[in-house]
Amino acid sequence: MQPFIRNHQYNLIKKQVGLLQQACATVADPKIVESVRSNMQFKLTEAFPEASIEALQIVLRGIELGTAPEFQLYLASLETCRIPFETGTEQQLKKLFPKIKKLKLPDLAALDRKAISYLGWSDIAANKLFIVYPLDGRLVGIEGRFTATNKKGTCFVCNRQTEVGLFTALTKSRPANASPDYYKAIGNYMCADSVVCNGNITDTAPIEQFLNNVVK
Template identity: 55%
Template sequence: MMTPFIRNHQYNLITKQLELLQHARSTVSDQKVVQSVQYSAEAKIIEAFEHLTDEQQHRLGGLSALQKAEHFQAYAHALEPYLIPFPQVTEKQIKKLFHKNKKLTVPDVNAIDYARTTYMGWQDIATGKMFLVYQQNEDVVGIEGKFTPTNKKSTCFICHKQREAALFTAVSKAKPANASPDYYKAVGNYMCLHSEECNRSITDVAALERFVRAVTG
């Protein structure tokens, strides 16, 4: 079997393009328009990957054969074995990432769908803290910060969807040269309160990785 090569956000992008193409096939009578949507979907799917083998590219092809709803569902389902799962971190490993927080509330790691996870995120309502765990290169890093609920829908900087969100603010560990001992810089963004929904919508990790780099240095 082919080695997994699709990350969660790439899979989300693929399913989004499938939805657009399926909608075009079912609502648009002009076949030239439908073909244009198909070509656009094919291009965006390929562009989501930096490197693809011929075998991987072949696996992602075949959109022209998708005509009915069950065809699209079967295509998406057939890609699931090729998802690269998020590292299966243990409760002990998470506590080590946030070792300064002695009363850390840890999510149930056994309930996580690692194949459909780009990052782990959760809140501790009692302390007003928000936590994020992400794989940066080969390392798993943890970011702790304050969260301020907006009590309304805001655009999440990670998935770009309008959802119930909070302002997540973390102190950057990066310091410029010759910075004074009391140098302080906070980095903040509006972020989904429910990470599962966010993980099902994210199609690009660029903004998330910029945030992680800004905080971790």
């Protein structure tokens, strides 16, 4: 079978597995455990609206499990079904940021591409954050100022409590009669560490909405 599980979907599966494993280990009432199984089935089915029957059967196998070793084997069995993130080549990435003459790229060879929903990296010297994401079937890149807060908050991308910073990007849209000096910035708090963020993200809708607001 061709890989069909994207990173955020895999993270959702892991989250649901964790909830079910905890219920199986700590809850005595079988009705409660069955309720957790039923909710897991709903969540995973909802997360794969375009999956084939065969693919969905693979995902839903975890619902019937009950012990820690079974859950571990189940997650391991999904590895071959995971879709790696297509980062593009260094040259392709540089073309996404034509105004940056000396763009510092991350080490693409060192990336675990199966564990990425978006490619994000910082240029600490320039106080900038770069994001690359496959929006509407093509890679798009945005850059913005990243201001560290040195404290925890809710990341708008993964919706988890982590160490965050304020990411601010300029939009490309302009009103028809805007002056040459017009600009509009959109900002939101997001994880300071994109690896942590990619490991937590279970829904790509927030980052897609943010990117649409910036690039369109």
